[in-house]
Amino acid sequence: MAAISREEVAHLARLSRLAVTEEELDTFAGQLDTILQAVAQVGEVTAADIPPTSHSVPLTNVLREDVVVPGLTPAEALSGAPDAEEQRFRVPRILDEDVAS
Amino acid sequence: MTTTLPAYDDVVARYEPVIGLETHVELGTNTKMFCGCPTDFGGEPNTRVCPVCLGLPGSLPVANKAAIEATIRIGLALNCSIAQWCRFARKNYFYPDMPKNFQISQYDEPLCVDGYLDVEVNGELVRIGIERVHLEEDTGKTLHVGGATGRIHGATESLVDYNRAGIPLVEIVTKPVPGIGALAPEVARAYVAELRDVIRSLGVSDVRMEEGSLRCDVNTSLNLPGEEWGTRTETKNVNSLRSVERAVRSEMLRQASVLDAGGRITQETRHFQEDTGDTRPGRSKETATDYRYFPEPDLVPLAPDTAWVAELKAALPELPRLHRRRLQQDWGLSDADMQSVLNAGAVELIEATVAAGATPAGARKWWLGELSRRANEAGIELADVGATPTQVAELQGLVDAGKLNDKLARTVLEGVVAGEGSPTQIMTNRGLEVVSDTGALTAAVDEAIAANPQIAEKIHSGKVAAAGALVGAVMKTTRGQADAKTVRELILERLGVQG
DSSP states (O other): OSOOOOOOOHHHHHHHTOOOOOOHHHHHHHHHHHHHHHHHHHHHOOOSSSSSSSSSSOOOOOOOOSOOOOOHHHHHTTTOOOOETTTTEEEOOOOSSOOOO | OOOOOHHHHHHHHHOEEEEEEEEEOOOSBBBOOSEEEEESSSSSTTTTTTTTTTTTTOOOEEEEHHHHHHHHHHHTTTEEEEOSSOOOOEEEOOTSTEEEEEEEEOSSSSSSEEEEEEETTTEEEEEEEEEEEEEOOOOOOEEESSSTTTTSSSSSSSEEEOOSOOEOOOOOOOBBOOOGGGGGHHHHHHHHHHHHHHHHHHOOOOOGGGGSSEEEEEEEEOOOOOOHHHHHHHEEESSSSSHHHHHHHHHHHHHHHHHHHTTTOOEEEEEEEETTSOOOOOOOOOOOOGGTEETTTSOOOBBHHHHHHHHHHHOOOOOHHHHHHHHHHHTTTHHHHHHHHHHOHHOOOOHHHHHHHHHHHHHHHHIIIIIIHHHHHHTOOGGSSSSOOOHHHHHHHHHTTSSSEEEEEEEEHHHHTTOOOOOOHHHHHTOOOOOHHHHHHHHHHHHHHOOOOEEEEEEEOGGGGGGHHHHHHHHTTTTTOOOOOHHHHHHHHHOOOOO
């Protein structure tokens, strides 16, 4: 039983906006399956008293004071943009999606 | 689509509504959530950006301590438990309003959970459960160009300004609120109003709905009595307190008409239409899995120190509801009078005016009278009418000192609202001061007596009531700039009559 199906890979590719061909789907599904099975071995040895690791450093509360720091000029900010207009980033139109949050 | 909607009374007689509210509040910190860019409203496009809020490779976010503190204070004011340990989460989605292709938010570990807010509706307390209060970052502003201006449909491209991207945004989510029946729209409005007052009292946001620093999404469902809760819809784009009330009401009517016709409610996002007061369908909501939330690897967990939280709790201000009750007592107002003060949005203005030296009655008279009238006529908030509490207190002081009568004070106030300066300056510049020069006043009185011998004779013979006519004559010659009471006393004195 594969850990990840071809359909799930196609779904993830769509969510990640990756263009994946039919052949690539087969390739990636196989590769990802191998990776997932390897990771699953770690799951076999974890005990209930070991929480999943999300951060490799044992730190909390790294905060900064609420003080303004100079940023970029609009020209600098837009310098890496493929396209700009009216001092704004110009992007292709967005269809049928709404603002999050 | 022009289906006839059922009557509201009929709907609430047959269905039970359940509402829920999600409110976003932009914090008034100096800097953004994860970088040192300033947060001021407005500004030229892309002038408040840096590698962090633009999501440039290699940049790393660091959380703003003031924003964490503000969120904990909001949670405490809403009677929430503060998490002892929690993490930020990545919400992945592709939309250019976030240049990183994700938004840093909180998912299954919000900073504050399980609280409540008591709100007063028609003199009764309704307890609104708070599910969670979490911290995230605001998005950039997208301008759709080509096709119809500003609309997504028909647009050929979008222009993005990231000044707002990364501003700390607090999301406050209520638990579902059942059992409020016909009051549902009013409860929704009262909750948002109370929440706004609480947050304002904490001084962590200016909570202005019209500028978008407080935004509200309203969930509504209907069910038959005794049955399970119905499918809910989420209404966005609700930008005023009045709209909150209208959105719930119109959504209740719409859902009832669908259910009455044997239809089913679709779980969907709808958009409130300010002009018509109804809601229209938006996109179907992506599911939580599609956002592929995972713990934000670039930010370490938050573990608010217990002592720090206790300190913040001890320093919370008096809650607005209790504060209002105390003011009502201090000002000696009946419930009805206090209600008119609340309805006029004048509590803080009157409070500040009293603090500036006016009597409560004097302060209330101006804010609820002349100034409310002007605000209503102009269709603006009372606070934006153009007079400050200090000016109103000064104006009332001039009246109390006998330098202005009511009529002159109204003229001075006109000048204040027109931005002509302080009441004293306007009084002097426009020559509006009450004539207190007894010589000039006596001359005017004598003139009036001489011009009206028959009336004078009546008064002299004891018909004191006739003095009104002479007072009127004197007021006319002094162009209203005399104190009527003083004039009356002078007339009686000149005619040798006891007042």
